[in-house]
Structure formats: C-alpha cells, structure tokens
Amino acid sequence: xxxxxxxxxxxxxxxxxxxxxxxxxxxxxxxxxxxxxxxxxxxxxxxxxxxxxxxxxxxxxxxxxxxxxxxxxxxxxxxxxxxxxxxxxxxxxxxxxxxxxxxxxxxxxxxxxxxxxxxxxxxxxxxxxxxxxxxxxxxxxxx
Numbered sequence: 555x556x557x558x559x560x561x562x563x564x565x566x567x568x569x570x571x572x573x574x575x576x577x578x579x580x581x582x583x584x585x586x587x588x589x590x591x592x593x594x595x596x597x598x599x600x601x602x603x604x605x606x607x608x609x610x611x612x613x614x615x616x617x618x619x620x621x622x623x624x625x626x627x628x629x630x631x632x633x634x635x636x637x638x639x640x641x642x643x644x645x646x647x648x649x650x651x652x653x654x655x656x657x658x659x660x661x662x663x664x665x666x667x668x669x670x671x672x673x674x675x676x677x678x679x680x681x682x683x684x685x686x687x688x689x690x691x692x693x694x695x696x697x
Contacts, residue, residue, distance in 0.1 A: 556627055559620050566616035571684055573610035574647070577602060577654050578677035584661050586670040599662045606658055614651055618644070640690040647683045 580602050588595035621644070629637045653676075657668070 556624070559624055563617060563620035563624060566613045566620060570610055570613035570617050571680065573605055573613065574651065574654070574680040575677070577605055577610065577658070578673050580605070581657055581661060581673040582670045582677070585666055585668065585673060589666050602658045602661070606655060610651065610654075614648065618648075636690050636694045640687060643683055643687050643690065647680065647687070650679055650683070
C-alpha cells in the first residue's frame with residue numbers, strides 16, 4: 555500500500571506544481587493584455603478560477619493528505635530533520651498557493667495594482683521552493 559500512496563502523492567504534487575507554475579503566468583497575461591479589454595479579462599478570470607478550483611486546490615489537498623499519511627508510516631518525527639525542513643517548505647508552498655488565490659480575486663475584481671513584472675517575479679517563487687523540496691527528498695538519506 556505504501557507504494558500506491560507514494561504514487562498518488564507524486565501525481566498530486568506534480569499536478570499542484572504544474573498549476574503553481576502556470577497560474578502566475580496567467581496573471582502576467584491578465585495584467586498586461588486584459589486591463590482594457592473586458593472580454594479578454596473574463597476569459598482569464600475563467601481560466602484562473604478553473605485552474606485554481608478544479609486542479610490546484612484538489613491536488614494540494616491530496617498532496618497534503620497522502621504526504622502526511624506517508625510520513626506517519628515512515629518518519630521518526632523526533633530525529634528526521636529532513637522531514638521538518640520539507641514540511642516547512644510545503645507550508646511555504648501552501649502559503650504561496652493562498653497568495654495566488656488572493657491575487658486571482660483581486661484581478662477578477664478589476665484590481666490591476668500589481669504589474670506584469672511583479673507576477674513574473676512571483677512566478678519564480680514556486681520554482682525555488684520546488685527545487686528545495688526535491689533536494690530534501692533526494693538528500694534525505696544523508697541528512
């Protein structure tokens with residue numbers, strides 16, 4: 555059963571990460587191309603909402619549930635420092651997910667106070683966290 559839960563965890567995490575890589579990019583296009591075009595803005599709003607609600611959030615929930623179940627099965631919480639670091643990184647990633655939800659609502663409300671450049675920079679955040687999580691998983695035996 556452990557292997558199947560791990561497969562589920564990796565698949566969900568991959569889906570979540572794909573959304574976290576793509577949604578801020580949609581915000582760039584929304585900000586730069588839809589500011590004065592209401593039809594285009596509505597298209598971006600639908601894309602952003604569906605990505606967040608139907609892909610990213612369910613994937614995040616499954617990632618958390620399967621990850622905690624796997625940890626419960628194999629982690630010694632008192633001595634496995636790699637797990638605490640990885641958990642902190644996943645909490646930070648979840649916080650970024652929350653920021654994406656807030657930015658989506660602001661853009662849907664017509665708040666274009668953040669620039670495309672802001673969202674381009676924000677788009678790099680999940681990549682950095684992703685790399686740190688992968689490093690923690692691969693180097694787990696050494697930590």
